[in-house]
Amino acid sequence: MKLLSSEPYSATKACFLSAVGWLVVATSFGLLGAIELVAPDLVTIPWLLFGRIRPVHTNLVMFAFIGTTYLGTVFYVIPRLVRAPLFSERLANLTLWAWNLALVAAVISLMAGYTQAREYAELVWPLDIAILAVFALTLINGLETIRRRTENLLYVTVWYLMAGLAITWINYAIGNAVWNPSTGSVTGILDAILAWFYGHNVIGMFLTPFAVGMAYYILPRVSGRPLYSHTLSLVGFWSLVALYTHIGSHHLIQAPIPTWLKVVSIVDSIGMIIPVMVALTNLWLTMKDRLGTLHTNVGGKFVFAGTVWYFLVGIQGPLQSLPTVQRVTHFNNWVVAHAHIAVLGFSAMIAMGTIYFLLPEITEKKLYSERLADVHYWLMLFGVTSFFVVLTSAGLVQGNAWLNGETVYRMLPQLNVYLILRGLTGITIVLGAVIGFFNVFMSLMSRGEATP
Numbered sequence: 280m281k282l283l284s285s286e287p288y289s290a291t292k293a294c295f296l297s298a299v300g301w302l303v304v305a306t307s308f309g310l311l312g313a314i315e316l317v318a319p320d321l322v323t324i325p326w327l328l329f330g331r332i333r334p335v336h337t338n339l340v341m342f343a344f345i346g347t348t349y350l351g352t353v354f355y356v357i358p359r360l361v362r363a364p365l366f367s368e369r370l371a372n373l374t375l376w377a378w379n380l381a382l383v384a385a386v387i388s389l390m391a392g393y394t395q396a397r398e399y400a401e402l403v404w405p406l407d408i409a410i411l412a413v414f415a416l417t418l419i420n421g422l423e424t425i426r427r428r429t430e431n432l433l434y435v436t437v438w439y440l441m442a443g444l445a446i447t448w449i450n451y452a453i454g455n456a457v458w459n460p461s462t463g464s465v466t467g468i469l470d471a472i473l474a475w476f477y478g479h480n481v482i483g484m485f486l487t488p489f490a491v492g493m494a495y496y497i498l499p500r501v502s503g504r505p506l507y508s509h510t511l512s513l514v515g516f517w518s519l520v521a522l523y524t525h526i527g528s529h530h531l532i533q534a535p536i537p538t539w540l541k542v543v544s545i546v547d548s549i550g551m552i553i554p555v556m557v558a559l560t561n562l563w564l565t566m567k568d569r570l571g572t573l574h575t576n577v578g579g580k581f582v583f584a585g586t587v588w589y590f591l592v593g594i595q596g597p598l599q600s601l602p603t604v605q606r607v608t609h610f611n612n613w614v615v616a617h618a619h620i621a622v623l624g625f626s627a628m629i630a631m632g633t634i635y636f637l638l639p640e641i642t643e644k645k646l647y648s649e650r651l652a653d654v655h656y657w658l659m660l661f662g663v664t665s666f667f668v669v670l671t672s673a674g675l676v677q678g679n680a681w682l683n684g685e686t687v688y689r690m691l692p693q694l695n696v697y698l699i700l701r702g703l704t705g706i707t708i709v710l711g712a713v714i715g716f717f718n719v720f721m722s723l724m725s726r727g728e729a730t731p
């Protein structure tokens with residue numbers, strides 16, 4: 280394999296392989312963190328302490344796994360949808376190299392204790408610049424491909440993938456306060472507002488557009504019929520951009536920020552029901568009477584399950600934005616449960632489905648093992664469902680105890696059983712990731728059976 284190959288689809292293949300490799304690393308760090316929460320004195324090596332490896336876990340799942348899948352998808356799906364070859368395969372490969380190097384540096388620097396200590400914006404300034412460069416190169420490649428298109432209609436997936444990247448570039452630069460290299464922040468309460476404007480946009484304008492965009496690409500193809508409604512797809516897109524971009528302050532309902540900001544974030548969080556349900560109505564009506572097709576398409580199965588989690592997240596999210604609900608759910612494991620059903624159940628499930636769905640197309644060979652992919656599906660589904668049940672229960676116990684005046688430390692022994700269960704069930708997700716890596720690696724390397 281050449282370093283900067285210009286062979287068609289080489290960048291997407293390398294992206295998908297990197298993504299599943301990162302998934303193994305990312306989930307292993309999650310497991311280590313889960314073990315440390317059960318046995319805090321077990322690990323004493325500074326590089327592996329909870330405070331350092333937690334951001335390694337979160338940054339890797341979001342940027343290294345889902346992000347790398349996103350890049351690979353742009354390099355393959357945009358050219359197909361606009362009926363033009365990718366502007367530069369070589370540039371795409373260069374982009375992936377830069378991205379992977381930045382991610383390796385991110386892991387090492389976080390473990391060594393270099394952090395800017397703002398959630399999802401922990402990375403130090405040089406890495407911020409590297410990440411911005413990667414997004415810019417991907418944007419150039421995508422936009423230049425679109426400029427050379429032979430297809431006039433821009434399908435909604437093109438909108439989601441490209442808008443997600445463009446907004447993320449702006450969000451990343453502003454949210455990481457790149458004009459302040461030494462701190463990566465502004466001061467005081469303004470920084471909390473900025474940090475959560477950024478943090479929720481990573482979720483809303485990076486993870487969500489990718490996942491929804493790919494569900495729009497994959498589900499109609501699995502069902503064998505056109506999308507139910509193009510008009511609805513645009514209503515969903517524009518309402519997402521209009522509402523999701525400024526609800527970050529719902530993370531700060533308990534903090535002394537201006538009331539009007541809280542009100543805007545709460546009202547628009549409730550409004551988020553619109554883009555979520557519009558997209559789901561459109562996708563599910565496309566799949567109506569065709570659910571049987573999922574039995575023979577493992578990629579589609581992952582994606583469909585992701586949309587079901589999106590439904591739950593789209594109900595839970597707005598509800599937990601209400602101050603009365605947050606009085607019980609904030610500052611405890613309830614939010615960690617929400618984070619996992621959203622990022623793992625919705626975005627990561629769709630990212631994995633995207634890889635399994637596109638690989639046979641790109642390699643023109645069947646997956647190395649459909650059965651192993653199916654095992655991966657069930658392991659991941661079991662894992663995320665258990666996280667949801669266990670962590671939500673833990674959160675309710677914690678939240679109600681605090682609401683009734685109980686002190687934090689007296690609750691800790693009662694939490695142990697939930698934390699042990701989270702660690703144990705998390706093993707299935709790590710195992711699934713290892714199986715996924717093996718399957719993708721073998722699908723790329725082995726000769727395999729040609730697709731019909």
Ligand code: HEM
Pocket residue numbers: 398482483486487529530548549551552555592593595596597598599600605608609610614617618619621622625626
């Ligand atoms: C659809 C509408 C959604 C709404 C209204 C919503 C609302 C919220 C709220 C209010 C919180 C903060 C809870 C607290 O701290 O008490 C939160 C946290 C979070 N949400 Fe959502 N959410 C939505 C969808 C999503 C989606 C689609 C994702 C992922 C793709 C996601 C990922 C997260 C994460 C990771 C956190 C934890 C942030 C942290 O504290 O580190 N959410 N969400």
Ligand code: HEM
Pocket residue numbers: 306307309310311312313316333336337340341614615618619622623627701702704705706708709
């Ligand atoms: C693709 C799979 C996964 C994704 C997308 C994911 C995502 C996340 C996210 C977004 C957070 C931040 C939560 C918040 O701030 O509220 C988080 C935290 C965490 N995750 Fe995961 N995770 C995954 C797999 C795992 C696995 C397999 C384990 C354990 C076995 C795990 C254990 C943890 C722990 C211990 C935390 C820290 C929770 C805390 O601070 O209390 N995760 N994960």
